[in-house]
Amino acid sequence: MTTKKDYYEILGISKTADDKEIKSAFRNLAKKYHPDVNKEKDAESKFKEIQEAYAVLSDPSNRKKYDQFGHNAFSNGAGFNGAGFDFSDFDFSDIFGSSFGFNFGNSQRSSRAKRGRDSIIKMTLTFEEAVSGAKKVINIDVSQSCSECDGEGGHGEKTCHKCRGSGTITQEQRSLFGVYVTRTECPECDGKGKTFSKVCSKCRGNGQVKINQDINVTIPAGVDNGNQLRLQGKGEVGVNGGPNGDIYIEFVVKNHSLFKRDDSDIYLELPITIGDAALGVKKQIPTLYGNITLTIPEGSQTGDKHRLKGKGIEDVSTKRKGDMFIIIKVLVPNNLNKEQKILFEKLNNTNLDRSSAIKDFEKYLK
Numbered sequence: 001m002t003t004k005k006d007y008y009e010i011l012g013i014s015k016t017a018d019d020k021e022i023k024s025a026f027r028n029l030a031k032k033y034h035p036d037v038n039k040e041k042d043a044e045s046k047f048k049e050i051q052e053a054y055a056v057l058s059d060p061s062n063r064k065k066y067d068q069f070g071h072n073a074f075s076n077g078a079g080f081n082g083a084g085f086d087f088s089d090f091d092f093s094d095i096f097g098s099s100f101g102f103n104f105g106n107s108q109r110s111s112r113a114k115r116g117r118d119s120i121i122k123m124t125l126t127f128e129e130a131v132s133g134a135k136k137v138i139n140i141d142v143s144q145s146c147s148e149c150d151g152e153g154g155h156g157e158k159t160c161h162k163c164r165g166s167g168t169i170t171q172e173q174r175s176l177f178g179v180y181v182t183r184t185e186c187p188e189c190d191g192k193g194k195t196f197s198k199v200c201s202k203c204r205g206n207g208q209v210k211i212n213q214d215i216n217v218t219i220p221a222g223v224d225n226g227n228q229l230r231l232q233g234k235g236e237v238g239v240n241g242g243p244n245g246d247i248y249i250e251f252v253v254k255n256h257s258l259f260k261r262d263d264s265d266i267y268l269e270l271p272i273t274i275g276d277a278a279l280g281v282k283k284q285i286p287t288l289y290g291n292i293t294l295t296i297p298e299g300s301q302t303g304d305k306h307r308l309k310g311k312g313i314e315d316v317s318t319k320r321k322g323d324m325f326i327i328i329k330v331l332v333p334n335n336l337n338k339e340q341k342i343l344f345e346k347l348n349n350t351n352l353d354r355s356s357a358i359k360d361f362e363k364y365l366k
């Protein structure tokens with residue numbers, strides 16, 4: 001094992017430094033040692049060292065591993081190797097913002113594999129489809145590598161004369177921190193570093209074509225408004241051998257005429273007559289899992305709540321079923337016929353239960 005310098009030492013911070021301190025130390029050192037700025041011989045290796053230290057310490061799980069095992073944490077089996085840290089997936093740009101145009105990692109950014117773009121489509125589901133899951137076929141345009149030119153974009157490859165094959169145009173820029181070199185994508189070759197004597201007619205130089213495709217989609221039970229399903233690799237084609245992007249399907253769930261949904265619980269308002277409320281009644285209730293009989297006790301009131309455990313919706317990730325709640329709504333008749341009116345009057349003249357709320361109210365009458 002070669003002796004490697006301590007990551008904290010490299011960044012000049014203490015072992016207890018927080019994220020902000022780590023980031024700020026890295027920023028300052030990267031500005032100082034970036035090979036575009038610092039022309040000293042060891043600047044590049046120093047810069048790599050700084051990047052490596054930052055990549056490990058800025059990631060909480062890597063930092064924990066490092067704190068526990070030191071450099072050995074990354075020497076085998078942990079996704080690292082002795083030769084150093086793999087930066088290809090590490091995004092340094094967020095700490096600098098794009099204005100710096102620093103070219104981190106590989107100096108030939110143009111030839112780096114880049115993941116294709118993701119896209120999102122919306123899908124409307126009925127309440128039942130969302131609750132029980134469904135199989136659907138969607139018809140979409142999927143990007144594919146052009147078969148005519150093997151995704152190259154043309155025939156008769158030539159090195160781009162404008163950027164001399166680097167894919168980038170370099171410009172010097174003065175700023176508060178000194179002179180910086182910014183690199184922008186070459187407009188002549190779109191950063192590819194090469195042009196063609198004949199542009200592919202099928203893909204017009206894009207390297208990819210859109211193919212209309214039917215895709216079978218299995219929607220899991222329990223999805224809700226705004227949930228997304230990922231169709232891996234169905235998005236845009238990656239660049240330079242990078243993986244394809246993904247397509248996300250976002251669900252829009254229609255309301256049910258009877259059931260109201262709250263996460264995995266279902267609410268149902270049950271209208272009953274004043275007689276049923278007073279005397280009690282057994283009622284058939286529709287649920288997602290068939291009808292059940294609910295016993296409504298005598299003296300039920302509007303707003304009374306009955307819980308049917310496990311009769312709700314299965315949660316899409318935990319697979320746990322929610323509950324169903326039946327909310328009683330007592331209907332007071334407003335279109336009594338003559339006979340009913342007489343009966344109600346008779347009823348009213350009996351010694352009807354006088355609730356304490358009515359008695360409390362009457363206390364204030366003079």
Ligand SMILES: [Zn+2]
Binds near residue numbers: 154208
């Ligand atoms: Zn083509």
Ligand SMILES: [Zn+2]
Binds near residue numbers: 162165167168187192
């Ligand atoms: Zn070029």
